Amino acid sequence: MKILDIALKDMLRSFRSFFAIIFMFVVPLLVTGMFYFMFGNIAENGDFSLPRTKVILANLDEGGPKFQVNPKNIPNGKKADTMGDLIVNIMESEEMSDFIELSFAPDPELARRSVDNQESQVAIIIPENFSKEFADIYGEATIEFYQDPTLTIGPDIIRAIMNRFMDGMSGVKIAIKVFLEDAPQEEMIFTGQVVQDYLSVSLAEEENVEKKLLDVRPPTGEQRNKAEESENMLLSIISPIMGGMMIFYAFFTGASTAQSILREEEERTLPRLFTTPTSQTTILGGKLLAVFLTVSVQVIVLLIAARLIFSIQWGNITSVILMALGLVLAASSFGVFLNSFLKDTKQGGVLFGGVLTLTGMIGMIGIFAMNSPAAEKLSNSVSLLMPQGWAVRALMQSMNAEPLSSLLITTLVLLLWSVLFFTVGVWRFNKRFA
């Protein structure tokens, strides 16, 4: 009974500590949450959104031979009197508005200056003779494309759109040229009709130009429900991270809670406990039980919270219990083991910062190498030199629904680690207080 009293007292003290609560529960969830938001957008939509590119357009086109395009085939559905107007209409279309922010300049110089001053990222300058040159079968219709050289993606996309448009227009010229060269004299009257038809078809193809240029898909090519696919993708990223956080901080909590033995020695409450009719075994037993229970609470809360917040599938209940038991035992006993080598709590900061981070990183190296098959094999072997590595292994086995026999072996190894750490730790503490 006194064992439980001591353990409950220690737990009460632990859970009253603001910093303990932060490190035990908030930090692991917060770090995972950050990754969740980082990867969540990609996974949720199956694509990603680029920042809008600021484009300034100077349309000086004075027009040329009259032509008309069926408004339903023009992206913006507006009438276009010149080739320049046609480009403006395309740039103002709804599809383009998702990724460009368009403004206009009255002359080329202002447009270029806007880019130089970094007010815009791209300037498109349509010269006065653009339509005229286009209409001249041997003329050269040229658009000036002026961009901020420090930027790549946004301007490149705009340039690709413009190239596509210009390619289409060049097709018209080639079609007219061929028609004029090959058609019999009596069919020359149909030239306008040919141009009209070509423009209609060409412009109709320009619709949804954004989608044609930016068709980003999730990595898997399977024909699955998009939402399910994106959720699985997110979970495959988040689950090992959350598991790793849980393992790292469980070991941290184990070491931190076991430090209460040293802290009580410094606070003089431990010697006072030894003056009460309570055996040393009971006192140490209570302290160790507190470590075990505190880490247990932490792991259970994190398992449930991660399930509720991030929808992480930890595995079936038997596997999760085995994995959690192995983790709690290893983390608690490792904490007792580490603290038994400390003189006082001042040494704890250095030890926790160094040993726990180092062993934690080595133990969890497999998580970071998951997408590199060559590195994964080596790192998995290295990580098993640390108890954290075995905890990660148990976690992955549970999440991957591997056979219970495999998980049992891993849990058994964790148990052996725990017995070793616990025996050394208790032996050293008993010797210290004898």
Added chain:
Amino acid sequence: MTNSLAIEVLNLHRSFGNTKAVQGAKFDVKEGEIFSLLGPNGAGKTTTISMLSCLLHPDEGDARIMGYSIKDNPMGVKSVLGVVPQEIALYEDLSARENLTFWGKMYGLRGGALKKRVNEVLDVIDLHDRAKERVSKYSGGMKRRVNIGVALLHKPKVIYMDEPTVGIDPQSRRNILDSVVALKDQGMTVLYTTHYMEEAQELSDHIAIMDHGKMIANGTHDELVKLVGGQTRIDLTLNVEAGIVQEIWKNTDGVSQVSAENGLITVLVEDSNQALPLLFESATKHEARITSVDILEPNLEAVFLHLTGRALRD
């Protein structure tokens, strides 16, 4: 007070490396009395208390507390013992009530009996109103009171109080001294360590003086004062270095002892009325001027000086 012994200390020895912290401590404490261990810092008082609390194993010797041997039956000893350690030994992040409840459980109290006793102790230490506040918010004196309260929870037959008034304000000190007397009135035996001569003098039925791990005197206040033969202590300061004057005074009629520490010269004399003119005269002869004089009737300080050649405060 009865004639049966609550504490029997039988030739205790304890060393730390080459340092002999306690060398042959030997004394008896009767049931219901207040017994003080008086000595300067480092005299071996806390080491003695630690052995009697079963916190330290003696290298040699034994002690019996209410008949229980500290060597053979430490759990028996602990069951009749309440210890008030020198430093505050409380959980500062718990309230006074939570502290008392936890420590009560460690002394084997449970349920209604525990709750009742916690309330009684809160009354005794006068902290009922602030029982729910965390100890970290208490003043030094309040913490001291809780520190004492913990030791009273199981109504022990013997209480050790290891310098409980160190570093606290005069009012709290007065409260603690009163509570020690109250404990005696309730029939408890108190083993009290202090380096304040006045406390030992005020509280104790018996006093043992310790120095350098040895018990150099043991008895009632009157018995100890008789050791200095009723001599009066005179503290003087000079306007020059003590040097030659101190040597001259040692050979002055009626002076039994002279010592000097930090500019203060302490002289033990048979009769201050006879000795003082002689001290002034010899000082003047050697061109020294006495700048202050303090005459103290025989007390434990004088006893310590007499026995060790040093002032107790050192």
